[in-house]
Amino acid sequence: MTTECEKFFSLKNKVIIVTGGGGFLGLGYARALAEAGASAVIWDTKNSAELEKLIAPLVKQGLAISADSIDITDETAVRSAVERVVEKFGHIDGLVNNAAAVAPLGGKEITDQFPPYEEYPLDLWERELKVNLTGTMIVTKAVAPIMMKQKSGSITNIASEVSVIAHDHRVYNDPADRRFKSIAYTTTKAAILGFTRQWAARLGSYNVRVNAFSPSGVETQAMPRDFVKRYGDLTMLGRMAWPGEYEGVVIFLCSDASSFITGHNLVADGGKSAW
Template sequence: MNVKKLFNMKNRVVIITGAAGLLGSQYADGLSQSGANVVLADVKYSECKKIEKELISKYGVSPLSIKLDLTNPKSIKSMVSKTLKKYSKIDVLINNAADQGNPKLRTTKFEDFPLSYWNKALSVNLTGVFLCCQEVGKVMVKQKRGVVINISSTYGLVAPDQRIYGKSGQNSAAFYSVTKSALLNLTRYLASYWQGKGIRVNTLSPGGVEKNQNSNFVKKYSEKTMLGRMAKKDEYVGAILFLSSDASSYMTGSNLVVDGGWTAW
């Protein structure tokens, strides 16, 4: 067994939705280091272009930036066709993009939460993933190979501990837990549906990342984890590389939890 080869992503084509975000950009960097050609798909196209230039300069890879609107089926179809036009294949799909909520609504009571935003969030966090899996799945079935990674969350597994939030402005709205938990069973369904077709489907459930939040919130959150801290933004790259590569070749229908021990108490 060649361990280095197990994690080698050279010339693999990886679509990352939400690639301009805090974690999406980290996934793109880590996979590019391992030789992958990443498709940077995000509504923030200009940010993707900046990341694209950095990846070319640092690693000599051939990334592609695409403006993606997950609420628009035509935009998703276009993403797939543009990817195939450049690379002629899709090896990995990482459904990373998510609406985490308008900051102005984070302290809104559940009873007062607007239906319009609930529907908007579901269209991105759940329906958008469904549509990406449909369109990319068609390609992977024809190829007879592929990997799909759905990004869930600690809050897809357990309810948010409302006691740590208070009026911090970091509150997690109900739609986030609902959509992230739904991805766990979408993963299982697709792993079962595509069994025997060379397609593996798994979930990554990360915990919270420290990013200049309220210090009191960070302290309370950290006390909920066994490691006593929030994650650093680059600490999920290893998990993504594992799930994307041949290192996880015997893994499908599973959920990889990386949350500092939050859910293991």
């Protein structure tokens, strides 16, 4: 017997695209959506072999997950990918716009992507805007007509806590090492909120919902322990988020449990912005 609760959260027979689904959080979202009954379709710039390797254990478990090597900034490639999904499944019920140019803490890109703003290289600024905003626009623009025709769908734009607050640079090891959270990244994440509201206003009469999700930082093993402590101390819960902790939020926004929520920004930051 299916309970009312299961009906709200079930994603059975839904087809949901997750951009950046080959990444740290996106793969977890795709897995969780598939566990809730969806066919999850990953689009990521990682090559096909890498993507196949990532999803193989999940497919082996019986989860309906597929992956395609797609650059979301390539409008022609995105349009063909949408056509392929529609040909295969006949419908697209969810889109999680999760891909972004992210420099993981502990990684080597961090020094390039974290300079002081007055020295920020414009080519980097443009590259981040291109993926985080233009790419998100290209995918949304390609998927929206399918959802409008269906008169149903849910789009979730992954923003960040920096969509509503400034990043506190005191979490980094030493202010003297001049490390600042990318001005391009933070700017694009705030812009995603306006993007979300406008698309929600455009698609509401087609029964298509559009929401933003603003998560706080997730702890990884690569992060220096003192950084994790300082970052965690900024939240009311006294810690960073754990990997996997946002998957329920994404299921909620993609499912009928959130059927009257649109144009919203759901913030999951352990209370940081509510102090």
